[in-house]
Amino acid sequence: MGSDGSKSGRKRRELRAKHLKKLTSEEDDSGNLVKDNNNRAPKRIRESESDNDEPLMKKSAASIKVVEADKPKSELAKTSDSYLSKTRFDQFPLSPLSLKAIADAGFKTMTVVQEATLPIILKGKDVLAKAKTGTGKTVAFLLPSIEAVIKSPPVSRGNKQPPIIVLVVCPTRELACQAATEANTLVKYHSSIGIQVVIGGTKLPTEQRRMQKAPCQILVATPGRLIDHIKNSSGFATRLMGVKVLVLDEADQLLAMGFRKDIERIIAAVPKKRQTFLFSATVPKEVRQICDIAMKPDHEFINCVQEGTDETHQKVTQMFMIASLDRHFSLLYGLLKEHIANNVDYKVIIFCTTAMVTKLVAELLGKLSLNVREIHSRKPQSYRTRVSDEFRKSKAIILVTSDVSARGVDYPDVSLVVQMGLPSDRDQYVHRLGRTGRKGKAGEGVLVLAPWEEYFLSSVKDIPITKSPLPPVDHEAVKRVKRGLSQVEMNSKEAAYQAWLGYYKSQKMIAKDTTRLVALANEFSRSMGLDIPPAIPRNVVSKMRLQGVPGIRTK
Template identity: 45%
Template sequence: MAELPTLPPPTTARAAAGGLPPPVPPKSNPLSRTSNTTRAHLTEVTFESLQISPLTKKAIAEVMGYAVLSAVQAQTLPVILQGHDVIAKAKTGTGKTIGFLLPTIERLVNAPPAPAGAIRALAISPTRELASQIREEAEQLLTFHKPRLTSHVVFGGTNVKSDVKVLTTTPPALLVATPGRLNDLLYNHGMQPKFMNLISLMFDEADQLLEMGFRPDLTKILAALQPTAGQRQTLLFSATMPKDVLQVAQFATRQGDCQLIDTVGEEDQATHAHVPQKATVTSLATQAAELVALLQQATSAEGVGENGAYKVLVFFTTARLAQLYAELFTALGWSIIEMHSRKSQPQRTRAADLFRDGSNLIMFSSDVSARGMDYPDVTAVLQVGMPSDKAQYVHRLGRTARAGKAGGGHLLLADFEAGFLKELSDLPIEMRPPMETAATAVIQPKVDTAMRSLPPHTLECAYQAYLGFYNSYLKRLRWDREEVVRRANDFSAAVLCLPSPPALQAKTVGKMGLKGVPGLIID
């Protein structure tokens, strides 16, 4: 597949773009929002004042309980409702989903009849959880448009034959999809003709789509949808606008009819610079014990939020390490919500709902499964291990201290990862020493005993994931292949408490480029 071409930059629009009605005093509680995060971003512009379908207005008021637009919606809806393609810079938790779903539904309402079986609108998101969230909001907005207009969601990890059956027998007007499953449907199951009357294409969390390696999938999807380019409206929402996002956006949108709307601004974009942040560098062997101490502090009286409750989100470098530590802390007597790609979709959905809607909770998560999720009232974000880059550190940190509420972050690094702090030198991070040796002496034996009680499979998978993660950062760490194997074996002994490193399949070792490196045990 050819590389996406670089096209001229889009024009820029601001909130003053036509179509926005003058502010009207709200007729109902302006704080009636499902997301606490969104409450800090409300305007006085009512949904009732918009020129949209009465049935859509009814759903917004009666089903969703919304009275007024968020600032992001006030900036984007007028431009999108005019029919322009839009590239919007917008954060999670600001009402952006309605910003692209509402005008899309209006476009469906007003469109002439399509051939039987046609899918008219398509939303693409990076994760199953976010896709499910988008579909949930779409269903709410479509409440009074059914059965004429319906929606459906497709993503990997489920039976593709079930998706094919739905799209064939009862095709929805609006489909929400993750890139991998959508590509499978387009190229392997003959679904491309279903999309030839597409009138709306939406990308949510576009920067995450590319960060997660979906560019080849997006290239193929856009190639399959190329015949619809002239007739469809394309909407792309992203928290950041790196060059590769703009390149994809410009390839997907109509030249001369695309507007760029920045709803973030420099001041809001730099919010992470004001969140209280700490970092601790400790030995690898005592890292788990240090995390125990940090969680004790985060769940104590000094760690709770304004509502007297805590909600702690802990990020790990890989899914298998999130699993390891979740099982470890459960064995230590903690109540942990486990969220990572190794969990089934129903398990992940339940975990996300529980953490989003509850309080006094701790979630251990890999980074990928948390993309785009809006969890209100997070009081602390802990990051265990070296983030992939500064952007990932900031993205994770941004899940706390939202909507003017209190919150903070703590980065826990092993001693060999300390160099990463240079990448964060412009952030106000306070260095905190590890806990006292006496405290470690109390906690560490309990950690080791709990670790030895875990299933061998959990330990084996954690070792392989640890080796794979750090093998990807040899240049940054200034390691060679022998060193990364030695470090992984140290992890096996000091953290996993294993007498010898777990055996790896020859195929796995080959994929890592570690064939022939001393210290590995080949199964």
């Protein structure tokens, strides 16, 4: 094995990156996004896979009991939309050591999601839980998982392949690391319980050695790396035969990112006699299909989202601005200056369309002397983890990110979310916005669009987002931004231009007129301070099918 897995592993990761359009909006090495022409969920392609999905078994939905958590209960706070219930953790049969760790963490009462799911899970039932983001879903599945470990018989010291009791599968590295961090908080006083993480972007041999040396009753993993260990780590498949609890976190995202085949393999690799939890922000038919093969026929569906209520948090003020591309950078700078002046402990997340545009914006804001960090798919995992932890713990800080941070990642006290440019779809807008207004706190969201992106607003017309008038042009801010852009490296601008063109080539409403698309890309180029748009490699132009389009430059 190489330092980061086999060549096939690298190839697989490259192919996977091309299939993240809907939820991650990351570009491939060419800067253009790869689409599924049949509008189906993308497949996570491996060299050994065929293109055909295996048939799914169907089970009767009539046997599934539905628990509506949004119905009035005496223990709940004023309404079902409240983040917290009045139910205490010590009202349930949890380990005293777990309760002590919960108290140390500052948890006094359960969230609505925890209050709705925990009693059913503790009865041994399989559970599919639908809940809004930022409502305590991770603790909801970790607490009963820890109980399962505690109740398992002790393993003899001579056992060289001790069983993994709990397997948690997360769609992204960031979510996996976050879940493991929360798990370590909850097992603070359970000294014998070991928690480990296996994720892509780290060295497989290092993980293999750690899995051999350190205890691991709870394993948190991303699907691809988990499959790598099943195939290549000695004794790993045997250890999985001890799994008593399987958790699929953000199940809808796992499927939308093309992990269906991997999930089916993982389900097949663990014992049938187990308890299974699926937690998801949405429950489309694809999630229901996975329920059919992953869960018992009598599993319970717990809906913590009241029908007809807004998906976005009630305390988040949302507005949008329509401005020409040449104003976007100075407008962003002005928004940040105003927010910083009014919020001493500001914490801002700026979402950009692609990794390379993220890099460009982060460089620009750094030149403007703002306290900025960046996270995107082109950064190594160790860097992303370090920056994510720093942002989580800090105040007076700005994070510029691609959609790797859009969903599930818990950054406390985010005061402002800015979305620059067209979100990939309505759900992505909602999930990005969900980084603020978490745990019942107030927040603000701003969407900045160009006039030709205004059509997106029709997809969020049921969401309380209002138009904000553009502020007067701040000529001093414009000068500072222009000066900052002149200091940004040329290769960053070239990469951002190519990535921008690739992203909008994947947007049907814009890409149908390729001449106009290239003209808009060149407008973006001018907004970066370039008189002449960068040249793009001929093979990339060919991939984008833009050969001979007026305004495109090749090299």
